[in-house]
Amino acid sequence: MSPRASKTPRRPGEALLETLEEHQMSQAELCARMGRSRKLINEIIKGKAHIAPETAYQLEMVLGVPAADWNRLEVEYQDHGIRQHYTQDLGQQLDWLDEMPIRAMIDAKWIEHYPNPLDQAKRLLRWFGVATPTEWGAVYLAPQRGIRRSPTGLESDPGALAAWLRAGEKQAHEMDTADYDRKEFQRALEKIRGLTREQPADWQDGMIELSIGSGVALAFARELPGVRVAGASRWLSPRKALIQLSMLHRTDADMWFTFFHEAAHILLHGRKMVFVEGHFDGKPTRDDVLEEVEADHFAANFLIPFSALEELWNLNEDKKLTARAIRDSAGELGIAAGIVVTRLQHLGWIGPKDFDNLKNPMGWAPAGTYANV
Numbered sequence: 511m512s513p514r515a516s517k518t519p520r521r522p523g524e525a526l527l528e529t530l531e532e533h534q535m536s537q538a539e540l541c542a543r544m545g546r547s548r549k550l551i552n553e554i555i556k557g558k559a560h561i562a563p564e565t566a567y568q569l570e571m572v573l574g575v576p577a578a579d580w581n582r583l584e585v586e587y588q589d590h591g592i593r594q595h596y597t598q599d600l601g602q603q604l605d606w607l608d609e610m611p612i613r614a615m616i617d618a619k620w621i622e623h624y625p626n627p628l629d630q631a632k633r634l635l636r637w638f639g640v641a642t643p644t645e646w647g648a649v650y651l652a653p654q655r656g657i658r659r660s661p662t663g664l665e666s667d668p669g670a671l672a673a674w675l676r677a678g679e680k681q682a683h684e685m686d687t688a689d690y691d692r693k694e695f696q697r698a699l700e701k702i703r704g705l706t707r708e709q710p711a712d713w714q715d716g717m718i719e720l721s722i723g724s725g726v727a728l729a730f731a732r733e734l735p736g737v738r739v740a741g742a743s744r745w746l747s748p749r750k751a752l753i754q755l756s757m758l759h760r761t762d763a764d765m766w767f768t769f770f771h772e773a774a775h776i777l778l779h780g781r782k783m784v785f786v787e788g789h790f791d792g793k794p795t796r797d798d799v800l801e802e803v804e805a806d807h808f809a810a811n812f813l814i815p816f817s818a819l820e821e822l823w824n825l826n827e828d829k830k831l832t833a834r835a836i837r838d839s840a841g842e843l844g845i846a847a848g849i850v851v852t853r854l855q856h857l858g859w860i861g862p863k864d865f866d867n868l869k870n871p872m873g874w875a876p877a878g879t880y881a882n883v
Contacts, residue, residue, distance in 0.1 A: 518590065519583065519586040519587040519590045520583065520587070521557050522557075522560075522561050522587055523554050523555040523556060524555075526551075526554060526561075526569070527555050529573055530573075537551050537555070544565075544568040544571075544572055545568070546565070546568065560588070561580050561583075561584045563577070566578075566580035566581045566584070597628065599642070600628060600631055600632070601628055603631075603642070604627050604631055606643035606646070607627060607630065607634070609668070610634060610669045610670075611667070611669065611670045611673055611734045611735060611736060612630065614670075614734045614735050615734070618732055620673075620677060621633055631643075637676070637680075638672075639676075646672075650675070651668055651672060653784065654668055654672070657784045657785070657786050666736060666737045666738050666786075667735075667736030670734045670735065670736035670737045671736075671737050671786075673737075674731055674733065674734055674739060674754075675784075677729070677732075678742070678752060679729075679752065681727070681729040681730075681731070682729055682746055682752045683746075685718075685727045686722070687722045687723075687725050687726065687727050687750050688722065688724065689749040689750075690724065690726065690749050690750060690751055691724055691725055692777065694724035694725070695724035695725065695726055695773070695777065696777070697724070698720040698724045698726075699770070699773055701716075701720050702716070702717045702720055702721070703770075703813065703845065705717055706846040706849060707840075707844070707845065710762070710870075710872065717769075721753065725749060725750060725751060726750075726751045726752070726753060726776060727746070727750060727751070727752045728752075728753050728754075729752060729754045730755050730756070730757075731756060732756065732757070732874050733756040733757065737756070738758065739756055739786055739787065740755070740756055740758040740759055740764070740765075740787045741754060741769065741772045741786075741787040742785060742786045743772035743775040743776055743784075744783070744784040744785065745776075745781040745782070748781065753769065753772045753773060753776065754772075755768060755769060755772075757873065757874060759872075760871060760872050760873070761866075761870065761872055762848055762869060762870040762871075762872055763848035763849045763852040763869045763870075764869075765872060766813065766849055767809050767810070767813070767849070767852060768787055770808065770809035770812055771787060771805045771809040772805070773808075773809075774804065774805035774808035774809060775801070777808070778801075779801050779805075785805075810853060810856070813853070814843060814845065814849065818839070818842075818843055819857075821839065822835070822836070822850070822854065822859070823859060826854070826859050826860060833847075833865055836851060836865060836868060846870070847868040848868050848869035848870060850868075851865045851868045851869060852869070
């Protein structure tokens with residue numbers, strides 16, 4: 511007899527009892543031939559004890575059934591039991607699905623649709639890389655209480671924010687980055703600044719490659735309903751950082767400011783923190799404000815030194831500021847004109863919509879991709 515697994519695996523003790531009957535051998539004789547106690551064999555037959563590798567080898571010697579067959583049958587039976595227990599336990603936690611933006615994640619083709627809620631929950635847990643909703647809460651929900659937030663942001667739904675952060679995390683894990691090098695990242699930022707004048711199809715791959723070369727994974731993940739987040743930054747390991755961007759504001763200029771803002775967090779702030787731009791669920795702390803102001807200051811002055819704005823200020827005061835003047839200034843600075851417009855708007859030197867036509871609109875490629883167009 512060779513024990514074989516079925517869809518519902520047989521209990522190893524049943525296979526052993528059947529084999530003894532085929533050999534017309536009593537349990538007592540088997541114990542004598544194996545040198546094992548009758549209690550052990552009896553408990554194996556009743557399902558109260560497992561067939562250990564040593565026991566499987568002894569069964570092979572006495573009964574002629576390969577030890578590998580006994581081991582496989584034991585493993586499959588135990589695996590089946592564990593999966594049944596896991597499924598039953600998960601079935602009591604399906605309300606967890608209500609916390610997740612399932613429909614939006616399916617539409618984005620991040621996960622597949624399963625009609626059975628239990629199957630959907632299993633697929634979602636695999637996507638997050640956690641065993642149960644309890645671990646999901648510990649890994650993705652609890653840390654949100656320590657997120658450093660933009661004081662001017664809007665509240666994001668915790669489940670949706672967790673999904674958005676995970677989308678960036680999954681991209682980053684697929685990127686083979688160099689070990690983080692602060693000086694190399696600073697050099698990369700100088701080169702990336704020069705890409706701002708290019709079209710998205712030309713700059714996206716370039717900025718990703720330059721970031722990767724300095725130990726920073728750069729991920730683009732489409733925003734989900736309930737996620738008011740333009741960007742985030744964090745450390746995945748001591749040697750690998752992550753900057754994650756969405757298209758929340760829909761223009762290239764806003765995206766560039768967000769990118770350099772998050773880059774500042776990587777360069778200047780703690781490696782144990784998660785920084786989210788546009789997420790806010792309570793009163794900001796003093797550290798929140800200081801770090802965000804510092805990141806804003808870095809981004810603004812890295813892109814456009816304040817001294818370079820003096821000529822534009824004079825033109826604006828004389829009511830001679832034109833689109834051409836802005837383009838000329840951007841050309842001298844080596845950046846996109848929309849960035850100059852956004853800086854002037856933030857300073858309040860021009861109206862909040864003035865010269866918006868100099869900004870390039872941003873959008874997403876078809877669902878199922880992370881790339882922008």
